[in-house]
Amino acid sequence: MAWAEWAVGTGVADFAAEAYQHLVALTARDAAVRSGAGARDRVLAAAQEYAEEAGYWLARTGRHREAALALETGRAVGLTEALAAVSEGDPPDNGARYEDITAETGDGAIVYLAAAKAGGYALIVAARHDPQYINLPRLDRATVAALVGDVLPAQQPSTGIARMREIVPGRSRPTDPMAVALRKLFEDGLKNLVPGAGGRIVTLVPVGLLSLLPIHVVVPFPAVRYVPNARALGRCRAVTRELAGRDDTLLAVDVPGGHGAGPGGYLHHVARETAEVTRLWTGSPARPLHACTWAEFRAAADRHSVWHLACHGAAEPGSILDTRLYFADRHITLQELRRALRPGRRRLAVLSACQTNIIGSALPNEMVGLPSALIQIGFAGVIASAWAVDDLATTYLMAAFYRHWRREGTEPAVALGRAQRWLRGATWADLEALLPGVGPRDDAEYPYADPRYWAAFAYTGA
Structure with a gap:
């Protein structure tokens, strides 16, 4: 670090690039060999800005491939280690090659920011x-x-x-x-x-x-x-290939009044949401679990490759392991989920709840949050939200998503984008045609044009 500080102080981009490039590589190797999560997290906390600085100075010198590799290597170190250990049984060295990145660009560009x-x-x-x-x-x-x-x-x-x-x-x-x-x-x-x-x-x-x-x-x-990084995308794609040809099985649960979610928080439309999701489902028959308890969910989860959870959620970015999902009998923290859920190859988790796509602010490069936790236990993809979402708008969005994905055979990430564009431009006639007799009308021609209604949900994985 002293070398990097001196190099930046000289104003010579080549010096700074070399120093930070070594820092990123050393940090990834150091974290991989630490025993215990606490020791590894201390290494990663000290290194939070190394990847961004390495990429910047390498790019300034025109070494763009090495800049991309610095970002790839310094991003999601812990998750990369965990995924490799599960898949191969051996601890990785967290080394990345430029070919690892380009191998994942078959359907579109990878953009590091x-x-x-x-x-x-x-x-x-x-x-x-x-x-x-x-x-x-x-x-x-x-x-x-x-x-x-x-x-x-x-x-x-x-x-x-x-x-x-x-x-x-x-x-x-x-x-x-x-x-x-x-x-x-x-x-x-x-x-x-x-x-x-x-x-x-x-x-x-x-x-x-x-x-x-x-x-x-x-x-x-x-x-x-x-x-999280290109190598994680490769792992998620491996899961989709492994599941290809198998019938997906759906577990759709809703919790209108989550235990401890606070007054005035009753979700009036989640039961209709899970009913529509199961109606649009193709493959093995499915039925929703209404007012689902944690025990009911946990007992059923292992038997299904697609999870749809329509409930309350709350994020704690400053203490991310305390992020919560609310079931009928209790709330479950991210820490408890990581311990309780069994690994297995699964296609998709849809977290139709508030604030489920927020990660920990202490170690943002490590992507600690609900999506990465589900990817670590074997999911190929996760849909989650960045802010508090509207109950009725989400019901329309999810119905449109499953129509595109299950009935039309569109890839999930593309299906989500199409559903969001549809909701953005939907008239009351369009909404009524999708879900008859659901919501009250107002005078707006496009009632859900505002991004707060359609833009919160994002896709992570393959």
Whole structure:
């Protein structure tokens, strides 16, 4: 670290690139050989900014492949180690090759996004050629840190709706912190990604503090997914290949009034949501579990490859293992979920609840949260939300998603994007045609055009 500090102080980009490149490699190896989660986490906590700085200085010297490798190596070190140990039985060395990244670009580009001290940047990897480097000087670490501080959820469970206005340049000025942050991300750099990234599905790997923001809302690609890193995407794809040809089995549960979720938090539409999900299901017959208890869910979970949970959720970004899902008899923390759920090859988990896609703010590069926990136990993909979501809007969104995925055979990440675009432009006639007799009408022509209704959910994995 002293070497890196000296190198940056010289102002010579080559010196800083070399020092930080070594730091990232050493940190990944050091964390892999530590005994005990506490010792490993101390190493990773000390290294939170190394990957972003390494990528920045390497890119400044024109070494774009090595910059992408630095971000790949320094991202989700613990998860990469755990996935490799489960798959191969041997501890990995956490080394990555550029070929590991390009191997996962068959259906679209992988976009690494990072905010270093001196400025932000993107590295777009497509096919086997060198990454495209895009300088985002206005998205430096201090700027992104300020945005994150404004939008992280409160510690108490929320049963309301995130207040967001349409995020379109030149239109009404948003006042909600989340909308302000997303507008700034778009206008200060992310709009520049459009020419460089393409493909059927664009894969986002936000690094460092950018991991704490729902970037998918302001990158106008038809279909977007997140992954912890390219190697994790490869593991998720291996699960989909293993499950190919087998009938998926669905476990759909709803909990209208979660135990301890607070007053005024009754979810009036989740029972209709799970009823529609099971109606649209293809494959092995399924029936929803209404007012599901933790014991009922745990007893049934191992027998199913798709989980749909419509319930309350609450995130604790400052103490991420205390993030909660609310069942009828009790709430379950992320810490308890990690201990209780058995590993197994499964296709998809849909967390149709508030704040289920929020990760820990202490170690953002480690992606500790519900999606990574489910990927670690064997899921190929996870759908989860970035803020408090509206009960009725989510019912429409999920019905549209399952229609695209199960009835039309669309890949899940693409199906989610199509469902979100549909809900954004749906009229009352469209909504009534999908789910007759569900919601009250108002005077709006497009009642769910506002991003707060459709944009919270994101896809992680394959």
